[in-house]
Amino acid sequence: MPFLENIEYDHLLEEFKSVLRKNSLKFTKQRETILKTLYNFPGHFLPEEFYNLIKKNEPNSNIGIATIYRTLNLLEESEIVTALSFGKNGKKYELANKPHHDHIICKNCGLILEFEDKSIEKRQKEIAQQNGFELTNHIMQLYGICPKCKRKKIGI
Amino acid sequence: MPFLENIEYDHLLEEFKSVLRKNSLKFTKQRETILKTLYNFPGHFLPEEFYNLIKKNEPNSNIGIATIYRTLNLLEESEIVTALSFGKNGKKYELANKPHHDHIICKNCGLILEFEDKSIEKRQKEIAQQNGFELTNHIMQLYGICPKCKRKKIGI
DNA sequence: CTTCGTGCAAAAACTTTGCAAATTG
DNA sequence: CAATTTGCAAAGTTTTTGCACGAAG
Numbered sequence: 367m368p369f370l371e372n373i374e375y376d377h378l379l380e381e382f383k384s385v386l387r388k389n390s391l392k393f394t395k396q397r398e399t400i401l402k403t404l405y406n407f408p409g410h411f412l413p414e415e416f417y418n419l420i421k422k423n424e425p426n427s428n429i430g431i432a433t434i435y436r437t438l439n440l441l442e443e444s445e446i447v448t449a450l451s452f453g454k455n456g457k458k459y460e461l462a463n464k465p466h467h468d469h470i471i472c473k474n475c476g477l478i479l480e481f482e483d484k485s486i487e488k489r490q491k492e493i494a495q496q497n498g499f500e501l502t503n504h505i506m507q508l509y510g511i512c513p514k515c516k517r518k519k520i521g522i
Numbered sequence: 523m524p525f526l527e528n529i530e531y532d533h534l535l536e537e538f539k540s541v542l543r544k545n546s547l548k549f550t551k552q553r554e555t556i557l558k559t560l561y562n563f564p565g566h567f568l569p570e571e572f573y574n575l576i577k578k579n580e581p582n583s584n585i586g587i588a589t590i591y592r593t594l595n596l597l598e599e600s601e602i603v604t605a606l607s608f609g610k611n612g613k614k615y616e617l618a619n620k621p622h623h624d625h626i627i628c629k630n631c632g633l634i635l636e637f638e639d640k641s642i643e644k645r646q647k648e649i650a651q652q653n654g655f656e657l658t659n660h661i662m663q664l665y666g667i668c669p670k671c672k673r674k675k676i677g678i
Numbered sequence: 679c680t681t682c683g684t685g686c687a688a689a690a691a692c693t694t695t696g697c698a699a700a701t702t703g
Numbered sequence: 704c705a706a707t708t709t710g711c712a713a714a715g716t717t718t719t720t721g722c723a724c725g726a727a728g
Contacts, residue, residue, distance in 0.1 A: 392702050392707055413693085430710040435693060456692070470655055479653055486642050490664055497635055498669035499626055506662040508646055513654035548682055548727050569718085586685045591718060612717075 375405050378446070378463060385444040396429050400437045404447065410458040410478045413438055468505075472512035479512075531561050534602070534617075541600040552585050556593045560603065566614035569594055604659070618659070628668035635668075 382401055386393050403420055411419070417434050420427055438459050441447035448462040450469075458478070467480040486506070494501035538557055542549050559576055567575070573590050576583060594615050597603035604618040622643075623636040642662070650657035 390703095390707085394701070394708060396709070428710080432694075432711080433709060436708085439694095470650060470653055472655070473658060479655075481649055481653070483645060483649060486645050489639060489642050489645075490662075493637055493639060494626060494664050494666050497626055497637070498672075499628070499635075499664070499666040500672060501664055501666040503666075504662065504664045506660065508650050508655070508657055508660045510650050510655035510657040510659075516654075516656060546682080546728095550683060550727075552684070584685080588686080588719075589684060592683085595719095 375402075378405060378461075381463075382441075382444075382446060385446070391440075396427070396433050397437055397440075399424055399427050399429060400434065401441075401446075404441075404459070404461050408461070410450070410460045412456055412458055416459070468507065470508045470510065472515055473509050474511055474515040477512045477514075531558075534561060538597075538600070538602060541602070547596075552583070552589050553593055553596075555580055555583050555585065556590065557597075557602075560597075560615070560617050564617065566616045568612055568614055572615070601658075604661075622659075624662040624664070626664045626666065628666065628671055 379398075379401065382397070383393055385391075386397075399420055400416065403416060403423070407419060413431065413434050416438070417429070417431050420429055420434075438447060438449075442449050442459070445462055447459050449457045449459050465482070467482045470479045470481060471477070490504055491501055535554075535557065538553070539549055541547075542553075555576055556572065559572060559579070562579075563575060569587070569590050572594070573585070573587050576585055576590075594603060594605075598605050598615070601618055603615050605613045605615050623638050626635045626637060628634075646660055647657055
């Protein structure tokens with residue numbers, strides 16, 4: 367559904383531009399490229415993975431790795447992007463504007479899948495209430511071995 | 523309750539020694555010190571924080587930072603320790619041997635309650651299976667405001 | 679006594695910073 | 704134009720590795 371996607375992207379872009387304006391920062395080709403890449407490639411990426419994605423998909427952009435780091439930090443501070451890291455790997459980034467979801471992480475290769483489960487969320491709310499807490503948010507990560515690594519029979 | 527604590531620690535120690543024996547590794551003063559520190563200081567620590575904790579609490583140990591890294595990696599592979607990291611920080615380590623529990627954390631005062639919920643755990647297992655994962659463990663933290671802080675009407 | 683572990687220092691990997699030139703508002 | 708950003712390379716950080724000596728089984 368390209369129509370909806372464009373609306374979403376435009377919205378994201380506006381949000382980013384608004385952050386930039388508020389802080390007297392400039393909207394550059396590089397920053398746009400990074401935002402577009404975040405949008406076009408849903409998933410969790412290391413800074414270096416973004417760098418390679420961009421070099422491959424926008425060969426003319428000649429973007430530097432330092433700009434990737436600087437822009438991801440900016441986006442993280444602006445809460446447009448979320449950073450997370452598990453196990454052996456470094457910090458990975460993903461767009462933060464998605465509807466809420468949790469993660470399943472492969473302890474062997476670092477693969478991250480997303481899921482959402484209403485019944486768990488309902489139960490969480492109940493548990494919080496039983497303890498007198500007002501629930502604001504949560505973190506849930508399931509760790510295991512992904513199908514690929516199970517097949518490869520690689521120990522941890 | 524020192525009696526119970528000692529039983530727990532002895533159990534942990536046995537588990538560690540057993541892993542070492544299985545892999546023809548040696549039980550050293552440094553490895554013991556690190557395990558003891560993990561046990562005595564519950565929480566989540568960066569390698570460097572362990573290094574400083576140990577230097578402070580066992581000034582005679584003269585342990586090297588490389589040994590901290592090597593031992594934490596070993597303990598992680600042996601599943602005696604769990605590594606996780608969020609946000610700005612690097613990888614943090616905590617003991618993994620407790621009976622399983624999750625946390626409710628007050629965002630205002632830091633109070634931590636523990637809980638366990640079979641129905642959520644069952645659902646997690648199902649979700650992992652649906653994604654082809656073999657589930658080994660999980661992390662779940664609920665964040666909110668505790669009763670005391672709600673009464674005090676303190677903002678976050 | 680043989681094998682493994684340690685500290686140290688060097689190397690590798692990862693991230694940030696300084697700077698002159700280029701771009702943006 | 705004035706101010707910010709960029710790529711590059713250099714400088715910081717963090718983590719791992721090689722090695723000779725010491726310790727454990």
